[in-house]
Amino acid sequence: MKFRYKVVIINIILLSLGIGTVGFFMIRRNFQLALDAQIKTSIEENNLLQSTIEYRLLDTINSSPSNLVYQMKNLSADVVGKMGGNNKGVYVFYDGAEVVHSAADDNKLSCPEELWSTAVIGQKQYMITKEAGRYYLFSCSTSLVQDKKMNIINARDITETYQLVENERRYFVLLLGIVVLCCTVAVFVITYLLTKPLETLNRASKKFGEGDYESRVHLRSHDEVGTLAQTYNQMADAVCEHMDELQGMVTRQEQFVADFTHEVKTPMTTIIGYADMLRSKEMKRENQVLAASYIFHEGKRLEAMSMKLFDFIYTKHRKIEFQPISVVNFMQEVTESVTPILAQKNQTLVCTTVEARIEGDSNLLKSAFINIIDNARKASEQGSEIRFFAKQTDDGVQIGVQDFGVGISEEHLQRIFDEFYMVDKSRSRKEGGAGLGLSLAASIVESHGEKLEIESTVGEGTTMWVVFHEKNLTEQ
Numbered sequence: 001m002k003f004r005y006k007v008v009i010i011n012i013i014l015l016s017l018g019i020g021t022v023g024f025f026m027i028r029r030n031f032q033l034a035l036d037a038q039i040k041t042s043i044e045e046n047n048l049l050q051s052t053i054e055y056r057l058l059d060t061i062n063s064s065p066s067n068l069v070y071q072m073k074n075l076s077a078d079v080v081g082k083m084g085g086n087n088k089g090v091y092v093f094y095d096g097a098e099v100v101h102s103a104a105d106d107n108k109l110s111c112p113e114e115l116w117s118t119a120v121i122g123q124k125q126y127m128i129t130k131e132a133g134r135y136y137l138f139s140c141s142t143s144l145v146q147d148k149k150m151n152i153i154n155a156r157d158i159t160e161t162y163q164l165v166e167n168e169r170r171y172f173v174l175l176l177g178i179v180v181l182c183c184t185v186a187v188f189v190i191t192y193l194l195t196k197p198l199e200t201l202n203r204a205s206k207k208f209g210e211g212d213y214e215s216r217v218h219l220r221s222h223d224e225v226g227t228l229a230q231t232y233n234q235m236a237d238a239v240c241e242h243m244d245e246l247q248g249m250v251t252r253q254e255q256f257v258a259d260f261t262h263e264v265k266t267p268m269t270t271i272i273g274y275a276d277m278l279r280s281k282e283m284k285r286e287n288q289v290l291a292a293s294y295i296f297h298e299g300k301r302l303e304a305m306s307m308k309l310f311d312f313i314y315t316k317h318r319k320i321e322f323q324p325i326s327v328v329n330f331m332q333e334v335t336e337s338v339t340p341i342l343a344q345k346n347q348t349l350v351c352t353t354v355e356a357r358i359e360g361d362s363n364l365l366k367s368a369f370i371n372i373i374d375n376a377r378k379a380s381e382q383g384s385e386i387r388f389f390a391k392q393t394d395d396g397v398q399i400g401v402q403d404f405g406v407g408i409s410e411e412h413l414q415r416i417f418d419e420f421y422m423v424d425k426s427r428s429r430k431e432g433g434a435g436l437g438l439s440l441a442a443s444i445v446e447s448h449g450e451k452l453e454i455e456s457t458v459g460e461g462t463t464m465w466v467v468f469h470e471k472n473l474t475e476q
Contacts, residue, residue: 003106003195003198004188004191004192004195007187007271008184008187008188008191011189012183013184015175015179015180019140019176020176023172023176024433027165030165031161031164031165031168034164035158035159035161038156038161039126041156042127042132042137042139043124043139045139045154045156046154047124047141049079049090049141049154050141052079052142053076053079053152054143056075056078056079057072058414059069060072060075061145061146072150076090076092079293084258087252089109089153089154089155090153090154091109091111091116092150092151092152092153093149093151093153094148094149095148095149095150100217109131109136109155111138111155114127115138115140116142116151116153119140120142121142121143121149123142124141125140126138126140127140128158134159135157135158135162136157136158137155137158138155139154139155140153141153141154142308143348155289167394169347176208184202185397188377195435197219197221197225200217200219201217201219201232204216204232205401213243214240216230228419238277241452244383268298268373270294270295271294271299272296273279274294274295275291275295277291279292289427293363310444320360320364321360321361322359324357324359325357325358325359325360325362325365326357327354327357327358327390327397327399328353328355330362330365330366330390331351331390331399332369333362334366334373334388335418338370338373338377341374341377342373342377342386345377345381345382346382346383347377347382347383347384347385348384348385348386349386350385350386350387350388351389352390353385353389354390354391354392354395356390359468361448363371364444364447365445367440368444368452369401369441371437371440371441372401372437372438372452372464373388374437375438375464376401376402376405377403379403379461380403380404381408384404384405385404386401386402386403386404387401387403389401395467396468396470397467397468398465398468399465399466399468400463401463401465402461402462402464403462404460404461405461405462407458407459407460407462408458408462409456409458413456416454417439417442417452438452451466452464453465453466453467
């Protein structure tokens with residue numbers, strides 16, 4: 001069952017119960033008021049009968065006390081004959097069961113015995129009975145005449161009061177039905193308008209679940225439903241962003257596997273080819289040495305690539321333990337590590353440092369800057385100069401490497417930190433590179449909460465640097 005139908009049904013039930021309860025008590029109260037008015041009128045008539053009969057009987061007893069019952073009949077008939085109103089019967093009982101007078105002989109209306117037989121002197125009593133589909137109200141008063149009880153009872157037809165209540169009830173049921181019908185239509189329309197945005201949201205969610213990731217909800221309402229729609233759109237945007245990230249991650253992994261396979265295949269092909277030549281052919285000594293050199297060179301390249309790949313994977317899964325690092329000592333240790341490889345191309349490393357401290361993993365950061373300097377070495381000419389500098393900035397301490405080599409074009413800068421990406425593959429392989437050095441450096445820097453920045457101009461050189469912000473600085 002749809003939500004709007006549930007709302008309509010619940011509202012109609014509550015409305016019917018509410019109006020029905022109010023109507024029931026109102027009709028009941030009106031009936032009680034009308035009945036009380038009838039009882040009051042009947043008792044007043046009974047009081048009038050009692051006082052008149054008692055007064056006439058007193059005169060009769062004083063003047064002629066004999067034959068009291070006969071005189072009482074005549075007296076009661078005379079008094080009742082002069083009474084008007086809505087009286088349907090007047091009864092006078094004397095000394096228990098003896099009926100002195102009854103004015104209801106014509107319509108055969110019977111007086112309830114339990115009313116006058118249990119009557120108490122000086123008290124008023126009444127009883128309502130139903131005969132032949134009509135309702136009658138009997139009022140009774142009791143007097144003591146010559147030490148015997150005299151009961152005076154009058155009856156009123158109150159059928160109109162009950163008919164009035166029944167008419168009110170029927171009218172109320174009809175009115176209730178009309179009101180409930182109108183309210184049902186009104187509640188349904190209102191509920192439809194209120195739940196329509198929810199259906200729109202539901203359709204969008206269903207489309208999103210079926211793969212339509214561009215599905216969004218456009219609602220102008222400023223209530224909770226509008227807020228829910230905005231939240232849904234934000235969630236959908238976030239999911240799409242994460243999906244794009246996952247897709248990009250999958251693409252990078254596939255590219256990583258493809259590049260890794262290619263980088264391993266190239267030296268393995270060379271090694272297998274030269275090894276097969278050494279195994280199957282008789283070669284001169286110098287050719288054997290040349291083939292063995294190729295095998296050794298490609299093997300070393302595989303070894304370097306596997307070590308960097310291990311470092312790269314290890315860095316991504318290692319928890320960084322931050323320790324205070326002296327910038328001066330750190331740069332000196334890096335310089336000592338790269339001096340031998342720079343000497344191979346007669347290159348000079350100019351180091352400019354600053355008295356400061358940063359926080360991080362010294363070994364990982366050292367590996368990052370060694371790879372950056374090694375990349376600068378490969379991009380620089382024989383006998384060139386490479387600058388390794390540190391300086392204080394408004395944001396923190398900047399440590400960087402600048403070379404004056406071939407530079408990197410704008411199109412390559414966007415992918416320079418990708419795994420196995422090489423701007424000049426032939427030069428990189430000649431230098432023993434595998435395209436993992438800068439990726440490893442960027443990953444290490446990122447694990448420290450910072451970012452490896454790069455600027456480069458083709459033919460002028462490249463500068464790479466890291467700014468260690470306040471969170472990675474310690475006091476001197």
